[in-house]
Amino acid sequence: MTAPVALPAPPARTHPCARCGAPVALDVGLCERCNPLGLKDSASSQVHGTVVLAVGLAIAGLAIAAHLAVAGIGPFTARLTAITPSSTAGSVLATIEVRNDGRTTGSATCRLSDPADASLIRSTVLYSPPIAPGATITIDQEIADTSADRPLTVTCLGP
Numbered sequence: 001m002t003a004p005v006a007l008p009a010p011p012a013r014t015h016p017c018a019r020c021g022a023p024v025a026l027d028v029g030l031c032e033r034c035n036p037l038g039l040k041d042s043a044s045s046q047v048h049g050t051v052v053l054a055v056g057l058a059i060a061g062l063a064i065a066a067h068l069a070v071a072g073i074g075p076f077t078a079r080l081t082a083i084t085p086s087s088t089a090g091s092v093l094a095t096i097e098v099r100n101d102g103r104t105t106g107s108a109t110c111r112l113s114d115p116a117d118a119s120l121i122r123s124t125v126l127y128s129p130p131i132a133p134g135a136t137i138t139i140d141q142e143i144a145d146t147s148a149d150r151p152l153t154v155t156c157l158g159p
């Protein structure tokens with residue numbers, strides 16, 4: 001008489017034990033070796049919670065890093081040093097000097113506008129290249145649809 005041959009069990013779906021990585025059933029978090037008493041283990045919810053916490057900390061870290069990256073940039077001091085007729089008719093070339101008064105290298109966002117134009121429709125915005133702390137750079141910006149005798153102001157801000 002032969003013993004009935006047990007059919008091989010279908011491969012169970014598993015995931016790695018949270019502690020040692022051994023395959024364990026999906027509904028528990030730890031294998032029998034790591035949790036021999038079958039205590040209500042760290043399964044799903046708690047492991048999941050740890051991951052959520054880690055992700056949250058990572059996001060917070062990135063936010064802090066991003067904040068530090070822009071903190072200390074600027075202020076910038078800008079002044080218009082020249083307005084010369086451009087080679088393009090109706091345009092002028094505005095030469096501005098931007099100084100980085102901050103402690104960190106950074107780019108300035110500068111707005112060139114006609115002080116009489118309160119709506120700022122005719123203003124031109126430009127982004128400076130990175131400026132080292134204490135350094136001054138000169139930017140030539142062509143401004144269309146104006147003339148050299150129109151007043152122009154420049155304001156530069158950090159990010």
Ligand SMILES: [Zn+2]
Nearest residue numbers: 017020031034
């Ligand atoms: Zn284990």
